[in-house]
Amino acid sequence: MGFLALYEESRDEDASPDEDEGRILPEISENELLNLLKLIPEQHFTQPPPRYTEATLVRTLEEYGIGRPSTYAATVDVISRRDYVERKDKRLIPTETGKIVNDLLVQYFPDILDYEFTAHLEDELDDIADGRMEWHSFLGEFYAPFEKQLENARKNMPRIQQEEYVGRECPSCEDGQLIIKYGRWGKFIGCTNYPDCTYTEQYLEYTGIRCPVCGDEHGGEVVERRSRRGRTFYGCSRYPQCEYSAWKLADVRRDAGLPPEEDEAVIQDEAS
Incomplete structure (x- = not known):
């Protein structure tokens, strides 16, 4: 149990508090008979780890030594812009496209997708930048096996x-x-x-809500859009003629004079 003096288990930033957090087992010996104080017939399921946020993803990249501070923002931008992930409540949720791309890359480029390989590659690139490694030999060692994997993928990877x-x-x-x-x-x-x-x-992905600014006069509708950083926001389908925009759908509903989605659900239930 001495490891507990140094060990600290981390918990996700917005995970619910655990009643048993910080509690440790008392000292016991092998074959010691214990008294059954209470039997609680409850079933517990292991919860999957929470989805990454931008902050926790960058933190994980740092822990594995993948990328550098100058590349973190670009990495998040690419996976968002290419629809590999979508944002829901600040979480990065993999899309079907993202899952397919990931599975194919892991299958046909297992070495390239390995955490340790990527981190080691970053270290070697730093050595080249500092003059401690010659780039010609480095590129030759990397590209020879990669070329074979690339040729195999061209021939055998299914086109989806x-x-x-x-x-x-x-x-x-x-x-x-x-x-x-x-x-x-x-x-x-x-x-x-x-x-x-x-x-x-x-x-354009329509929300079914008329634009609060020009909807009545010009028929503009609110559509879902993506910012350059991949963040979802809402704007008018007639942009740039109409520049209405909002970050949250709840704000759009408010501007359009509609009740919140929860209130609308209650109204529909009462009507039925």
Whole structure:
């Protein structure tokens, strides 16, 4: 039990307090008979670890030695912008796209995706920057096995296309159908006849709420958007003609004169 003098178990910043936190077992000896004071017929399930926030993700990257302070913001930006994660209550929740990409990369590039490999690579890059390592030999040692993995992935990795039909014909070629595609900058709408037809348009996720500023006069609707850092916010579908925006859907409902979602649910229950 001496390790308890140095050991401290960390707890997530917004986890609920544990009644047994800080409590340790009394000293007992092998084969000692114990008295049953109380039998509590309760079933407990192990809770999964909480999802990362931006702060806890950066903290974990630091602990594993992955990346550097100058790259942390870019890492969070990329996984958000490419729809690998979505934010819910400040948590980063992996999307279906993110899960598929992760599984394929782990399967076909297991060494590259290993924590220790990435941390070791960062140290070697620091050595190159400080002049302690020659970059030609470093690049040769890295690229030879990586090239083989890359060739194997090109041949054997399944091509997975996530396509969802919009329900409209392409206005450009008038032959193809418009579908939701996933690109480097997130979702967008394109034509099924690509590459013969290169028509695209912005993907908008509608909330079903009229714009509080121009909705009555011009028919603007509130849509969900992403900031450059991947944070979700709400704006008008007529942007830039209308610049209405809000960070929270609750604020949009308030501005539109609608009750909060909880109150609306109560109203619907009473009506039924």
